[in-house]
Amino acid sequence: MSKFKFALFLGCNAPVRTLNYDRATRVVLSKLDVEVVDQDEFACCGYPLESADHLTAITMGARNLAVAEREGLDILAICSACSGSLMRTRSMLIEDEELRKDVNERLAKMGLEFTGKSKVRHIMRFFHEDYGMEELKKHVVRPLDGVKVAVHYGCHYLKPSEIVGGPDNPEMPHTVDELVDLTGAESVDYTERLLCCGGAILGYRERDSQLLIAKKMQSILDVEADCMEMHCAFCGVMYDGNQKAAERIADKKFKVPVLPYTQLLGLAMGLDPYEDLGFKLNRVKAKDLLAKLEEVGSES
Secondary structure, eight states: OOSEEEEEEOTTTTTTTOHHHHHHHHHHHHHTTEEEEEOTTOOOOSGGGTTTOHHHHHHHHHHHHHHHHHHTOEEEESOHHHHHHHHHHHHHHHHOHHHHHHHHHHHHTTTOOOOSOSOEEEHHHIIIIIIIHHHHHTTOOSOOTTOEEEEOOOSTTTSSHHHHOTTOBTTBOOHHHHHHHHTTOEEOOOTTTTOOOSGGGTTTOHHHHHHHHHHHHHHHHHTTOSEEEEOOHHHHIIIIITHHHHHHHHTSOOOOOEEEHHHHHHHHTTOOTTTTTOGGGOSSOOHHHHHHHHHHHHHO
16 A cells, blocks of 8 residues: 555646656655545636736635545645645645635535635655655656756745745745755856746736746856756746747747656656656657767667
């Protein structure tokens, strides 16, 4: 019996637009003996409605939490926006009795109730704090020697720090760097590593969001990183799916592979990039990175 069992919360983007993240996560968690259960009743976390209809957004998040509570499971989320939204919803409902009452009146019509029993964990926090660095390192059989990785922390993984931040200082975070270094790769510093992906303004200021992508990509090229690491499905949509649009805006080719952390970890675990980890689904192909690993492997 697995020590860890979660309700897997993919969010809206991973099952459709970042299928590589979905695929790699499932395979890696299985190899780590972490059991995840899909909940057909899970829906949007509520984040997109937050600025338009606060109560509806909270109710949407609470509904997901109530579904997990009914099954007696904590939630494991792979999208930072989703995990952050669900964590904030849970925190507000626990602290605000009147809000909890209003939301539960709505949930009662669906046969659900929020009690606060189920917790929410971002997959990277789970790896770093719960599964544990030492235990995780035992699964690294093919270190990613010589690979330089530009970590993208993203906004919702770090802020609000009192709810989602864990052991990280939001201005000087370190947990993802440590997880990358654990694979044998080198997490490299770069100027724009805390820059937002621009996803929040994509729908109404598309050009500005693409300029943010271009600024980030150029900063990564400046330090000659082999790839960018991400751990948020929507950040993946922005940097992988919209990188070509950013290239047109900047009139420059970036060609920076954008890898979910579970792809990096899976490579270090000796898993096949295409059969196991979904590399064929990456928009920006990582052929040069994989060739570099093959070359290093043949020399060792």
